[in-house]
Each structure stands twice: as structure tokens, then as C-alpha cells.
Amino acid sequence: MQYYLLFALFLLGYSNSYAQSKAQEAKAETCEKVYREIAQAINDPRPLPAFNFIYQKGSKPYYNAYYNPQNNSINFGEGIYDLALEFGADSLNALAMVLGHELAHYYKDHGWGMSFGTANEDSEIADKIYEMELDETQRARMEAEADYFGGLFGYLAGYNTLEVGGEFYSRLYETIGLPDSTKGYPSRKDRIAICDNSQKMLQDLLPLFQMANYLALMGQEERAARAYAQLAQQFPGRAIYNNAAVNFLLAALKEYKAEDLPFQLPLQLELQSRLEQNSKGNRQPKKERFLAQARQMLDKSLQVSPNYGPALLNEIIWALLKEDRDLALFKAKRLAKNEEMPAHIQDKAHLLIGIILAQNGEEKAAKKQFKQLRKALPDLAEANLSALKSKRWQARQATKRQEISGEAERYDKLPLAELPSYFENNQPDIIQMMERQQEDSPELLLIASRLEQKEALLLASYGQANEEEIWGFLQFNADYQGETARGIKIGSRQSEIEKLYGFAANSLSTGKGKLLYYPLAGLIFSLDQNGQLDRWLQFSKLQ
Structure with missing residues (x-):
């Protein structure tokens, strides 16, 4: 252990004895930014290890990164940064993979001198490290664990570490000239397999994520929130918690009378219409339950990332629905002034200020606020300006933009009505069970199978008296060559x-991109960032 400490101090001295250029300092700043974002996503209360960027001296690259438990620091060599830079648009993803790996050594309590790249070129020092209490099998297991959790940690922070991981390992081994098998480390083949397996795990969660989106789109907010909450148990990202909170808030909104809250709230979903007055009035118990569940999910999202704009925005909406307008106004003004936030988050905070002012009876000030947002948020601004004039504006507008009836959708190879029998006779690829959390909340079962050019999904819901409701979905993916009944195909535009x-x-x-919901046709269209169709779903209630 004494030799290991000397080795760590030698490296730190090496990094600080050389005057750095501005370009090198920029590299260090980039690495530390990614490092802190990953640590924030991990959301562990233990002190974050110090981050040291090791500048290379002269022309010889320093391909190394390691966790030093002696002084609780993570040290990152400039050569690793330069190697990641070769990945172009994926360079930050590659950096995140290495940084996540080293953070995994710390957060998984490995506590010994791991070295990511060239390990220790000094054979005497290397021998001393290998003589520690951990044998070769244990070291290899810890390295494999760091590869696995490091990739997931980076992914949780928003970096596509899993897709770039295998290729980065191959490039690293080739650049440095490492043998495919190294003492105390997983083999090159095993490390690539770890990335592939992690990617597969996330792919298996994708149908649940997609189903949550589809349910939200179809107005089944409570089921959507349950699906997101289930997803968060397996993949606890800030966006997943926030999505669950959004849908609980939308479910709570349905418990309000339309005339009590006629304004359009920026809930990170596009315009949602509550066209008809709720004849049951304000149903307090259910509304309060939804709001409590939304609060719980918002807290978890903000624990993962305290400055996550969508969650901060939805927190204001939560306060507004709880009728704590003073708190809502305070938080909205603070968010609107936060220059670190994206412009669209600040704009929506200003919109909420207008809504709160209107509810406080300051209609002139609210009108001014909405008018200033006509360019940034045209739909929301106009909707809320009209709401000031007429609480029935939404209903009048809805009659102007309607779905067109037409030829029914058919897919003869596997009709939707045959999905239940199909799954009875074929083993599904994915099964997700969402157990009942409240006496009046539904129990959900999602099963899915991957077919050629498409996917089959079945969602079963069981209510209070175990009444069964089954929905079938056929998803036609980007490589599907066919068309809908009216001639829409992959690549078609929204127009x-x-x-x-x-x-x-x-x-x-x-x-x-965007999802478009057509209930009469039984279709959901998915558009990419360029506004082109990248997949569509045919759906139907089967029972």
C-alpha cells in the first residue's frame, strides 16, 4: 500500500509541474463538468472525490484514469481526453463512460488502486498493487462491475455511454497496444460484452417507456404515471421521475372544474384540452392523492438533479394546483430570472407568472405577460389570452380542428383482435408487472414481442373489482415497408x-420529436426531429 501511495503522489506531482495552455485548461474544464453531471445523476450523499486532470508533458500521451482511495480523488489523463475526441459527436459520451467507470469504483466501495488505461508501467509498483488483499478474480469482478455501473451512471446523466462503450474499448486497446487479456482486468471481449448487455437491458425497458408515452397521449394519465414510476424503479433518471410527476399532475387536473382553472399550463406536454366541465366537481380525495404522488416524483427528480428545469417548472404547477399561489409566484419569478436555464424554461416560467396573476385578479398584468410571449410560446400565449376573455374558448377552438373519418386500418398478418391468442401461444420477449399501489389505482401488466419490422404489445389493466381492460398495440418500425390504409408510410410528413x-x-x-394521437383511426404517429414519420402504431381496446 505504501508503494501505491507513492505512485499516486508521483502522478499528482507530474500533473502540477507543467505550465498548461488555455486549450489544456479547457479540456480539464470539460472533463470536470461531465464528471459533476454524472455524480449529480448518481445522487449519492457521500462526499464527491476530488477531480484531478493530469496534463501530459511534451508529446507523449498519458493514457490513464484511476481512482485513488488514499486521498479520495479521481485522476484523469489528458491522453484519454484526446482519444475520446476522435469520436467526434460522441466524444462527450466516451468521456462520460470513462468518468462513470471511475466513479463506480468509488460508489461501489472498491477502494483500491484501479487504473483504467495503461495501468502501471512500473512493474515493481504494479507487483506491489497486485500483492494487495484482493486476488486477480476479485479485481476482475470489480473492474467488470465498474464497467457495468459506469456505463449506466453516464446514461443516467444523459450521455449515450452504452452505445459508444464497446467501440471505445476497442480503440483504447489498439491505441495503447494492450493485450486482449490483462492480469486483474476483464478481457477486451468481456468489456465489450458488458456494454452490449447493458444496452440490451435498456432496450428491454424501452417498450415500457413507449407505453407510458402512449398512455399519456391517449389521456390515460394515471396509467401513464404508474408506468413511468415502474420504469424509475429500474432506471431512476431525473426525466423519468419528472414524467411520472407530469402525468400525476395531469390526472389531478381532471379533478378540477374547467371554469376553476381555464388556463393552459406548460406541463412539458403539448396542449391538453379539458373541453367539458367536470360534472362531478372537484373530487378532493383522488385529486389530493394524485398531487401527493406528483410531489413524491418531483422530489425524486430534483434529488437526482436539483437544477433540472422541467421538474422546477412542474414544481410551480404543483404549488398552483395546491392553491399556494404565493409559493408558486415566488418560485416562478426565481425560475424566470435564472439565466442558467434554457430560454424555453424561462419563457414557461413567465407564462406561469401570467396565470398566477390572472388567478389573483390582476388580469391587466396577466394580459401583458401573455402578449410578451406571443413569439416564444405562440400557442400557449394565445390560448391563455383567449381564456382571459372566455372560459369556453377551448371548446370553440376544438370544433375547428378535427380528425377525419375514413377507411379502417387493417393488418391481416396479425390482426389486433388476435393479439391475446398470439401471446398465449408464443413466449413474449418482455413482461412488466405494475402492482396496485392504492386501493383505487389499477394494476397493470405489459407484455411485448419483437417481430420482423414491428413490435406487438398488450396492456392489461385490472381495476378495483378486478374488472379487466385490455388494449392491443402493433408498432410498425422504421424499416417497415408498408403503408397505412390511407397511404401514409415511413418518411411521411405531418402535413x-x-x-x-x-x-x-x-x-x-x-x-x-412528436407523437400524434388519432383515436377514430386507432393510430398513433411518431415524428422525428425533422418532422418525418419514423414509426406508427395501430391500437384498439380489445376487452
Whole structure:
């Protein structure tokens, strides 16, 4: 252990004895930014290890990164940064993979001198490290564990570490000239397999994530929130918690009378219409339960990332629905002034200020606020300006933009009605069970199978008296060569869809595009960032 400490101090001295250029300092700043983002996503209360960027001296690259338990620091060599830079658009993803790996050594309590790259070129020092209490099998297990959790940690922070991981390992081994098998480390083949297996695990969660989006789009907010909450148990990302909170808030909104809250709230979903007055009035018990569940999910999202804009925005909406307008106004003003936030988050905070002012009876000030947002948030600004004039504006507008009836959708190779019998006779690829959390909340079962060019999904819901409701979905993926009954195919644009199917009853922004909901046709269209169709779903209630 004494030799290991000397080795660590030698490296630190090496890094500090050389005057750095501005370009090198920029590299260090980039690495530390990614490092802190990953640590924030991990959300562990233990003190964060110090971060040291090891500048290379002269032309010889320093390909090394390691966790030093002696002084609780993570040390990152400039050569690793330069190697990651070769990945172009994926360079930050590659950096995140290495930094996540080293943080995994710390957070998984490995507590010994791991070295990511060239390990220790000094054979005497290397021998002393290998003589520690851990044998070769244990070291290899810890390295494999760091590869696995490091990739997931980076992914939780928003970096696509799993897709780039295998290729980065191959490039690292080739660049440094490492043998495919190294004492005390997983083999090159095993490390690539770890990345592939982690990627597969996330792919298996994808149908649950997609189903949550589809349920939200279809107005089944409580089921959507349950699906997101289930997903968060297996993949606890800030966005997943926030999505669960959004849908609990939307479910709570349905428990309000339309005239009590006629304004459009920026809940990170596109315009949602509550066209009819709730004849049951304000149902307090259910509303309060939804709000409590939303608060719980918002807290978890903000624990993972305290400055996550969408969650901070939804926290204001939560306070507004709890009728704590003073708190809502305070938080909205603070968020609107936060220059570190993206412009669209600040704009929506200003919109909420307008809504709160209107509810406080300051309609002139609210009108001014909405008018200032006509360019940044045209739909929301106009909707809320009209709401100031008429609480029935939404209902009048809805009659102008309707879905067009037409030829029914058919897919003869596997009709939707045959999905239950299909799953009875074929082993599904994925099964997700969401147990009942409250006496009046549904129990959900999702099963899915991957077929050629498409996927089959079945969602079963069981209510209070175990009444069964089954929905079937067929998802036609990007490589599908066919068309819908009215001629829409992969690559079609929204204008083409609207020409043949009319206007969607609802839409949902996904971060990578948009989902369009057509209940009469039984279709959901998914558009990419360029506004082109990248997949669609045919759906039907089967029972």
C-alpha cells in the first residue's frame, strides 16, 4: 500500500509541474463538468472525490484514469481526453463512460488502486498493487462491475455511454497496444460484452417507456404515471421521475372544474384540452392523492438533479394546483430570472407568472405577460389570452380542428383482435408487472414481442373489482415497408398525415420529436426531429 501511495503522489506531482495552455485548461474544464453531471445523476450523499486532470508533458500521451482511495480523488489523463475526441459527436459520451467507470469504483466501495488505461508501467509498483488483499478474480469482478455501473451512471446523466462503450474499448486497446487479456482486468471481449448487455437491458425497458408515452397521449394519465414510476424503479433518471410527476399532475387536473382553472399550463406536454366541465366537481380525495404522488416524483427528480428545469417548472404547477399561489409566484419569478436555464424554461416560467396573476385578479398584468410571449410560446400565449376573455374558448377552438373519418386500418398478418391468442401461444420477449399501489389505482401488466419490422404489445389493466381492460398495440418500425390504409408510410410528413387523417386529437412532445394521437383511426404517429414519420402504431381496446 505504501508503494501505491507513492505512485499516486508521483502522478499528482507530474500533473502540477507543467505550465498548461488555455486549450489544456479547457479540456480539464470539460472533463470536470461531465464528471459533476454524472455524480449529480448518481445522487449519492457521500462526499464527491476530488477531480484531478493530469496534463501530459511534451508529446507523449498519458493514457490513464484511476481512482485513488488514499486521498479520495479521481485522476484523469489528458491522453484519454484526446482519444475520446476522435469520436467526434460522441466524444462527450466516451468521456462520460470513462468518468462513470471511475466513479463506480468509488460508489461501489472498491477502494483500491484501479487504473483504467495503461495501468502501471512500473512493474515493481504494479507487483506491489497486485500483492494487495484482493486476488486477480476479485479485481476482475470489480473492474467488470465498474464497467457495468459506469456505463449506466453516464446514461443516467444523459450521455449515450452504452452505445459508444464497446467501440471505445476497442480503440483504447489498439491505441495503447494492450493485450486482449490483462492480469486483474476483464478481457477486451468481456468489456465489450458488458456494454452490449447493458444496452440490451435498456432496450428491454424501452417498450415500457413507449407505453407510458402512449398512455399519456391517449389521456390515460394515471396509467401513464404508474408506468413511468415502474420504469424509475429500474432506471431512476431525473426525466423519468419528472414524467411520472407530469402525468400525476395531469390526472389531478381532471379533478378540477374547467371554469376553476381555464388556463393552459406548460406541463412539458403539448396542449391538453379539458373541453367539458367536470360534472362531478372537484373530487378532493383522488385529486389530493394524485398531487401527493406528483410531489413524491418531483422530489425524486430534483434529488437526482436539483437544477433540472422541467421538474422546477412542474414544481410551480404543483404549488398552483395546491392553491399556494404565493409559493408558486415566488418560485416562478426565481425560475424566470435564472439565466442558467434554457430560454424555453424561462419563457414557461413567465407564462406561469401570467396565470398566477390572472388567478389573483390582476388580469391587466396577466394580459401583458401573455402578449410578451406571443413569439416564444405562440400557442400557449394565445390560448391563455383567449381564456382571459372566455372560459369556453377551448371548446370553440376544438370544433375547428378535427380528425377525419375514413377507411379502417387493417393488418391481416396479425390482426389486433388476435393479439391475446398470439401471446398465449408464443413466449413474449418482455413482461412488466405494475402492482396496485392504492386501493383505487389499477394494476397493470405489459407484455411485448419483437417481430420482423414491428413490435406487438398488450396492456392489461385490472381495476378495483378486478374488472379487466385490455388494449392491443402493433408498432410498425422504421424499416417497415408498408403503408397505412390511407397511404401514409415511413418518411411521411405531418402535413401529409393531416391531409389524409385531419388534425390529431392530442399530441405529445417526446424530446426527439412528436407523437400524434388519432383515436377514430386507432393510430398513433411518431415524428422525428425533422418532422418525418419514423414509426406508427395501430391500437384498439380489445376487452
